[in-house]
Amino acid sequence: MKRHVIIGNGTAAVGCIEGIRSVNREDAITVVSKENHSVYSRPLISYYLEGKTDTERMRYRDENFYSENRCDVRYGVTVDKIDTASGECVLSSGERIPFDDVCVAAGSTPFVPPMEGLDTVPKRFGFMTLDDALSLEKELTPKTRVLIVGAGLIGLKCAEGIRDRVGSIIVCDLADRVLSSILDSECAAIVQKHLESNGISFLLSDSVAKFDGCTAYMKSGASVAFDVLVLAVGVRANIGLVKDLGGTVNRGIVVDTAMETSIPGVYAAGDCAEGYDASLGANRVLAILPNAYLQGRTAGINMAGGDEKFTNGIPMNSIGFFGLHIMSAGTYDGEMSEEKADGILKRFFVRDDHLRGYILIGETGRAGIYTALVREQTPLSEIDFEAAKKIAGSAIFSADVRRKKFGGAV
Numbered sequence: 001m002k003r004h005v006i007i008g009n010g011t012a013a014v015g016c017i018e019g020i021r022s023v024n025r026e027d028a029i030t031v032v033s034k035e036n037h038s039v040y041s042r043p044l045i046s047y048y049l050e051g052k053t054d055t056e057r058m059r060y061r062d063e064n065f066y067s068e069n070r071c072d073v074r075y076g077v078t079v080d081k082i083d084t085a086s087g088e089c090v091l092s093s094g095e096r097i098p099f100d101d102v103c104v105a106a107g108s109t110p111f112v113p114p115m116e117g118l119d120t121v122p123k124r125f126g127f128m129t130l131d132d133a134l135s136l137e138k139e140l141t142p143k144t145r146v147l148i149v150g151a152g153l154i155g156l157k158c159a160e161g162i163r164d165r166v167g168s169i170i171v172c173d174l175a176d177r178v179l180s181s182i183l184d185s186e187c188a189a190i191v192q193k194h195l196e197s198n199g200i201s202f203l204l205s206d207s208v209a210k211f212d213g214c215t216a217y218m219k220s221g222a223s224v225a226f227d228v229l230v231l232a233v234g235v236r237a238n239i240g241l242v243k244d245l246g247g248t249v250n251r252g253i254v255v256d257t258a259m260e261t262s263i264p265g266v267y268a269a270g271d272c273a274e275g276y277d278a279s280l281g282a283n284r285v286l287a288i289l290p291n292a293y294l295q296g297r298t299a300g301i302n303m304a305g306g307d308e309k310f311t312n313g314i315p316m317n318s319i320g321f322f323g324l325h326i327m328s329a330g331t332y333d334g335e336m337s338e339e340k341a342d343g344i345l346k347r348f349f350v351r352d353d354h355l356r357g358y359i360l361i362g363e364t365g366r367a368g369i370y371t372a373l374v375r376e377q378t379p380l381s382e383i384d385f386e387a388a389k390k391i392a393g394s395a396i397f398s399a400d401v402r403r404k405k406f407g408g409a410v
C-alpha cells in the first residue's frame with residue numbers, strides 16, 4: 001500500500017484523489033488544506049456575492065466525498081517543506097507526514113505589486129477565495145464606493161458580483177483595455193462598453209501612484225475616493241515547495257505529460273503547474289478549472305501505478321458578464337478571419353492547416369466544435385471548416401475521416 005500526500009484542496013486535488021481511486025481503493029491519501037473549507041468551486045465566489053448561489057451549492061463535491069474516498073484531510077495548515085531525504089512533508093503545525101509520493105496542487109497566490117500607502121487603506125481585499133468573498137460581503141452597503149485594481153477576469157467577475165449591492169464601482173488597470181490577457185483591443189472594447197452600460201466605470205492606461213487612506217492618487221493626476229479597495233492585479237503560481245527542492249520551475253512548476261516534476265515521485269497539477277499546451281506545442285501555465293481537474297487526475301492515476309498522459313490541455317475561457325457571453329481558446333497565432341454582426345464578433349486563427357485559437361463574443365454557439373478542433377489539432381483539410389461554422393456534428397468531416405473516426409457509424 002502506497003502513501004500519497006496531496007498539497008492543496010482545490011480542483012486539482014479532487015482530480016488527483018479521483019485519479020488515485022480509479023486505480024485502487026487501498027492506498028492511503030492525506031490532503032493538506034490551507035483553507036478551512038471542504039472543496040468548493042472557486043469561480044462561483046462572484047455568483048455567491050450576486051446571490052445566485054450559496055455556500056452549500058458551491059460545493060465542488062458533496063460532503064461525503066472525503067470519507068467515501070478514504071482521505072485524511074488536515075484543514076487550516078500548510079505544507080511548508082517537502083523533505084525528500086526523510087520522505088516526509090513538514091506541516092506548519094510541526095507535524096510530519098510520511099509519503100511515497102506527493103502531488104503539489106497548491107494553486108496560485110494573488111500578486112500585489114509594491115504600492116505606496118497601501119497599508120493606510122483600512123478596507124482592502126483580494127478576490128481569490130471564499131473567505132475573501134465572505135469578508136468583502138460584510139463591507140458592502142448600497143452606498144459603498146468600490147475601487148477595483150485590475151480589469152482582468154477576477155477583477156471584472158468581482159465587479160459583476162457586487163454591482164447590485166454597492167453605490168459605485170470603478171475599475172482601474174495599467175493596460176489600455178479590459179481582459180488584456182485574452183482579448184485584443186477591438187474585442188475588449190465590446191466587453192467594456194457592455195460593462196459600462198451595466199454601471200461599471202473604468203480608468204484604463206492608468207495606475208495608482210499612491211494611496212492615502214481612502215483616496216487613490218492615480219499616475220494620470222486623477223484621484224479616486226473609495227470606501228473599499230479590491231486588489232485583483234494578477235496571480236503567481238505557488239512554485240516555492242518544488243523550487244526549494246531544486247526542481248525545475250519557470251512561471252509554474254514544470255511537469256511532463258505524466259504530471260511528474262523533475263524530482264521523481266513529486267507531481268504537480270493545476271494552477272501551480274506548467275504543463276503541455278496542445279495549441280502552442282509547448283509548456284505553459286493553463287490556469288483554468290478543467291485543466292486543473294484533468295492534470296490532477298492524470299497525476300493521481302500515475303501516482304497509483306497507472307499509466308496516463310495529459311497531452312491535450314489548451315487555454316480556454318468561457319465567461320459571461322451581465323448576459324454577454326465570451327469564449328476563447330488556444331493561441332491567437334496565424335492568419336485571422338472574422339465574422340461581425342450587431343454585438344457579435346467571431347475571430348478564428350489558422351496556421352499550417354490547423355485552427356490554433358478563436359474568440360467568440362456575443363454568440364458562442366458551436367464553441368464545442370471549435371474547441372475540439374483546437375484541442376485535437378485536426379487538420380482543416382480533413383474537414384469542411386466553413387461548413388463547421390454553419391452545420392452540426394460529424395457532417396463537417398469527409399466520408400473517409402468519418403469512417404476512420406466513427407467507424408462508419410455516422
Ligand SMILES: Cc1cc2nc3c(=O)[nH]c(=O)nc-3n(C[C@H](O)[C@H](O)[C@H](O)COP(=O)(O)OP(=O)(O)OC[C@H]3O[C@@H](n4cnc5c(N)ncnc54)[C@H](O)[C@@H]3O)c2cc1C
Binds near residue numbers: 007010043045108154
Ligand atoms: C474569481 C475567479 C473566477 C474564476 N473563473 C473561472 C472560470 O470561469 N473558468 C475557469 O475555468 N476557471 C476560472 N477560475 C480559475 C479556477 O478557479 C482555477 O483554475 C482553479 O480553481 C485551479 O484549481 P487548483 O486546484 O489548481 O488551485 P486552487 O483552487 O487555487 O487550490 C489550491 C489550494 O491549495 C492551497 N495551498 C496553497 N499552498 C498550500 C500549502 N503549502 N499547503 C496546503 N495548501 C496550500 C490554497 O490555499 C488553495 O486552497 C476563476 C478563479 C477565480 C479566483
